[in-house]
Amino acid sequence: MGSLAGVRIAGVGHYTPPGILTNADLERMFATNDEWIVSRTGIKERRIGAPGTVTSDFAFAAAQVALERAGITPADLDAVIVATVSGDYQFPATACILAHRLGIRGKTAFDIEIACSGFVYSLTVGSALVRSGMYQRVLVVGAEKLSSITDYADRSTAILFGDGAGAIVLEASDVDSYLASHLGTDGADPTRLFIEEGGSAHATTTEGYASGKFAIKMRGREIYKNAVEEMVGAAKSVLAGANMTVADVDIVVPHQANARIIDSVAKYLEVPSEKVFLNIAKYGNTSAASVGIALSEAWEAGRIAPGSHVLFLSFGGGLSWGAVLWKW
Numbered sequence: 001m002g003s004l005a006g007v008r009i010a011g012v013g014h015y016t017p018p019g020i021l022t023n024a025d026l027e028r029m030f031a032t033n034d035e036w037i038v039s040r041t042g043i044k045e046r047r048i049g050a051p052g053t054v055t056s057d058f059a060f061a062a063a064q065v066a067l068e069r070a071g072i073t074p075a076d077l078d079a080v081i082v083a084t085v086s087g088d089y090q091f092p093a094t095a096c097i098l099a100h101r102l103g104i105r106g107k108t109a110f111d112i113e114i115a116c117s118g119f120v121y122s123l124t125v126g127s128a129l130v131r132s133g134m135y136q137r138v139l140v141v142g143a144e145k146l147s148s149i150t151d152y153a154d155r156s157t158a159i160l161f162g163d164g165a166g167a168i169v170l171e172a173s174d175v176d177s178y179l180a181s182h183l184g185t186d187g188a189d190p191t192r193l194f195i196e197e198g199g200s201a202h203a204t205t206t207e208g209y210a211s212g213k214f215a216i217k218m219r220g221r222e223i224y225k226n227a228v229e230e231m232v233g234a235a236k237s238v239l240a241g242a243n244m245t246v247a248d249v250d251i252v253v254p255h256q257a258n259a260r261i262i263d264s265v266a267k268y269l270e271v272p273s274e275k276v277f278l279n280i281a282k283y284g285n286t287s288a289a290s291v292g293i294a295l296s297e298a299w300e301a302g303r304i305a306p307g308s309h310v311l312f313l314s315f316g317g318g319l320s321w322g323a324v325l326w327k328w
């Protein structure tokens with residue numbers, strides 16, 4: 001173990017499967033309409049993995065892009081972290097499967113399961129591993145096949161979720177890009193956003209499966225307010241921690257759960273909408289993958305340049321929330 005070092009993001013990448021599920025497709029599946037979905041959520045379509053594809057397929061594809069852009073090979077990695085709630089299996093960790101697929105053996109690999117906050121939590125944990133001097137290079141991937149845990153008979157959730165993966169390579173650096181992090185949770189009532197069956201509380205049953213208890217359930221209206229409040233609070237906390245103001249932020253890369261939530265957060269923080277990256281219209285809510293996909297797309301679009309101050313925000317199951325402030 002060395003002394004406290006700096007960390008930087010050396011490469012970013014994302015992958016989304018080619019299958020597209022549009023609002024028009026959903027109109028044919030249950031009573032809903034494009035106007036309702038777009039006005040309530042901002043979502044127009046989502047990507048859906050083909051039958052037989054698994055979360056580690058998306059993670060692998062996104063990781064390959066990030067590794068190539070970082071100019072390193074898998075053998076250079078010291079650790080692999082995957083953030084997911086829809087891993088290939090209940091266990092082993094999808095990170096172990098990803099490490100195997102990348103052709104590395106005997107290295108640290110683990111999952112972080114904190115739902116939609118997974119990428120922000122993993123960015124924080126991965127950065128801490130590098131900044132402590134313990135590791136030189138850590139691959140962080142947020143990856144989901146949410147279509148496998150979505151009940152397409154439940155219109156209140158089926159309109160929301162999609163599949164994909166976003167990846168970054170964290171690397172030790174003389175100049176520290178990590179400025180501040182704030183991570184929070186509130187486990188007071190898990191049933192606000194959860195999967196009822198399949199854990200130790202309720203085993204999977206045939207009847208439960210038939211009634212959608214294998215899938216994500218959410219009391220959306222109830223947690224909407226929490227989402228706005230906690231992301232605003234987390235943002236203020238990291239700005240204060242770094243001794244900065246909102247005016248110093250060049251781009252906000254938020255979890256894409258709902259365009260209205262993101263708009264409200266931006267209004268409370270007084271961030272102009274041009275500084276907020278939105279891609280929810282194309283992908284819907286991809287849980288732990290969403291911040292990574294958004295970051296990769298923002299970078300590809302030239303929205304992030306050396307020196308940019310990036311504010312990552314997340315909120316989701318747990319309830320959980322987080323913010324990371326980063327200097328590119």
Ligand code: UT7
Binds near residue numbers: 032036040156258
């Ligand atoms: O990523 C994890 C964190 N998640 C969040 O932060 C999500 C937070 N919550 C939300 O984004 C919103 O609550 C939703 C987008 C999920 C829902 O929007 P809402 O404005 O809160 O709608 P609602 O659930 O209160 O439903 C309003 C009405 C209901 O009808 P009644 O009871 O008013 O007659 C629903 O039955 O809309 C109905 N409804 C639909 N109508 C058409 C629910 N789903 C649909 C639908 N199409 N797909």
